[in-house]
Each structure stands twice: as structure tokens, then as C-alpha cells.
Amino acid sequence: MSEIAVTEYVYGIDSSVHDDDRFYEAPHAVKFPVVKKTAKRVYYEINGRTRFVDRQRLEADGEVRRVGGWWERDLTVYLREPAVEQLASPSLPELKAAMRAAHPDMGGSHKAFLAANKAYVQARNKAAQTEGER
Incomplete structure (x- = not known):
């Protein structure tokens, strides 16, 4: 054997x-x-x-x-399996607040606002897609 x-x-x-x-x-x-x-x-x-x-x-x-x-x-x-820390994704309200704070009228820059807006729109679309799959 x-x-x-x-x-x-x-x-x-x-x-x-x-x-x-x-x-x-x-x-x-x-x-x-x-x-x-x-x-x-x-x-x-x-x-x-x-x-x-x-x-x-x-x-x-x-x-x-x-x-x-x-x-x-x-x-x-x-040598041993490493623990990989996963960063939590920001919530839609957090992303919306960041987008508002980055707006040029609120002291931010156009470039920062566009980046914050892109992150918000992607997260919103992903949330809508996930909701639609249920």
C-alpha cells in the first residue's frame, strides 16, 4: 500500500x-x-x-x-499563507461628499472634481448593476 x-x-x-x-x-x-x-x-x-x-x-x-x-x-x-488586508470601498454618500468637497465652487480644482465625479459615477453604476442582478 x-x-x-x-x-x-x-x-x-x-x-x-x-x-x-x-x-x-x-x-x-x-x-x-x-x-x-x-x-x-x-x-x-x-x-x-x-x-x-x-x-x-x-x-x-x-x-x-x-x-x-x-x-x-x-x-x-x-513560508506561510499571508493575510491580505482588504480595503473597504467607500459608500455612495462618502463619494458624493468627496465630490462636493472637490468642486471648484467649494475650493477644489476642476481636475479633482472630475476624478471624484468619475469614482462616484462608477460606484453608483456598480451598485445599480448589483441591485439589478438580485
Whole structure:
């Protein structure tokens, strides 16, 4: 009878940014299977490729920052699954108040008002869409 192999993982954070709000996904932890461990390195798989980090630093610090692009899910590799803090979205009344405060007649700038108005309209449309789906 064969034993079931336990898969070990290291973790990263996926904080992808999309230009289209329909595809937005909040930052979240992702896991990568560990494929090999040596005394000096931990090898893991991501997108069909094998990468590695310093095992001693990973075990001592709980995380290792690699050299790479900000968009890479394994830019920082964690020993344990990281808790990702989710920022609360502002409510429609808060966005409306911010839009009013940014208005040029209230001491704001045209540019700030347009940005606040855009945020308010997007949130209002998203709320209407969510309400329509119920």
C-alpha cells in the first residue's frame, strides 16, 4: 500500500490590476507547490516554470523578496499563507461628499472634481448593476 504524498507550498500575493473594472479581483494569497528542497534552496513551480528562493532566509524571516516586476505573484515568497488586508470601498454618500468637497465652487480644482465625479459615477453604476442582478 502506497502512502499519499503531502504537497508543501510557498505563497505569494496576486495583486493584478486591470483597466476594466469588470475583471477586477481584490489582492489575494496564491500558493505555489514546492517541487524540491535542498539545504540552501526551496524550489517551487509557477506558471510551468521552476524558481527558487534561499531556504535559510525563508525559514528565518518567513519571507524572501525576489528581484522581479511588481506584478509578479511571487515577487515576495512567503513560508506561510499571508493575510491580505482588504480595503473597504467607500459608500455612495462618502463619494458624493468627496465630490462636493472637490468642486471648484467649494475650493477644489476642476481636475479633482472630475476624478471624484468619475469614482462616484462608477460606484453608483456598480451598485445599480448589483441591485439589478438580485
